[in-house]
Amino acid sequence: MVRMTTLLYYKELIVEKFDKLTKNQKKIAQFLLDHPEEFAFSSIEILADKLKVGKSTIVRLAQSLGYDGFLELKTELSNKLRSDLSPTKKFKEALKSEPAKSHFISILAQNEVNNIQATIQKFDRELFNKAVKIFVSAPNIYTMGVGISYFIAEIAAFYLNRITMRAKVFTHGVMSFEEQIISLKRDDAILVISLPPYSYSTIEAAEAAQYRGIKIVAITDKLTSPITQFSDVVFTIETN
Template identity: 35%
Template structure:
């Protein structure tokens, strides 16, 4: 089901009179606290209102969902771009404690990667790689929390292709950095909830210039996806004030490796030269083991 908030809330209200006493308690809780309910298990939601887990499952079925996880996902879709940082902190306090943070976050990231592996389209991925090689110039736009991803992608692609420009906040506005963009170019936009408005505007600008647009985002319903010719989906769910960018980084790693595999000889030559430069200028710490003579 792909109802927006009003549709989902209206369904609950319309069905309310026919619900059982226990189901009405669940409905009232969701109508008032849908932001918290979105991250509750069926058992926890039931416990919060004093009903059994099976009652919660039957409630989801009554609304037309094929199970509680489907209802939960629908609720999460409603709120993921609406939550303020303060609300995220409150949610993380409810579901992740200092004692469980390590395992909880690692398990969540593992689930995000698993879900990404299931959702990502291999044909789209290959098309993106092909367009990277076709582009005269490649612009990468990732602002705010996704800046690290954009810089990482730009750093490695530039070692391979030499025609990559990472759009950043700075002295010049992002549009000034894209002023010479043409239909021969490619723009890669990276964005996850809460989506940076400037990234969306940059992709709209690219569309007007006739450039090919790739988005790396969490859903085909994302505002970045609506501006893109190709969309790579990477799940980033995290009930916390920190964005989970592990799965997006894995997708970016895969892009870099795929591009690199087509330019093996160039990469080998480039890194051979770089090793000499790094050693000459002590970019990295080199430890030389010397045998002592007695």
């Protein structure tokens, strides 16, 4: 089913159907409205456990909203969020004004300076020390990311090796991240880069790693991003 969707569309759809939903379906629907990113990038098992409802109740809610099931609703919502969160889309919108078109290089440069300064201001030394302990005690460190996040993961692995830590970047190609995680040992560690638009394959892999007891340090844009629920240490950076 193809729909022209916005987040307002989901709100209107839920409001329209709300009175006919069961108590637990209303609970799930409200969570979708309050935390659309977490809903879109979580597995049905994670949602069921978090909301204390049955998986079948989540499926029935999706069907009540006109979807074949949870997977169709999740896929549509995650695709919408990826599009809305895309830095490229935000940048194009910002350049629509005439002043921005005339001075876009200086605007872009100043924006990056602002992001760096804002990131430094919220730097948490205690969290940093915790991440250092995880990496120092790990026999192997793996870095992971998709898209622009992959290049950051690759640079991170390079510099970790430069300071004599055994680091390797996960490739995103023939083997999925989840398949590559199978070979990891419990005392290994993973550095995950998860920036908008979020990659579902990264989040799935982090969930699999957490299940195996592997420590995860994440770099993301906000504490409500999907990767945080599977991470032991989370650093947030400005990406405006």
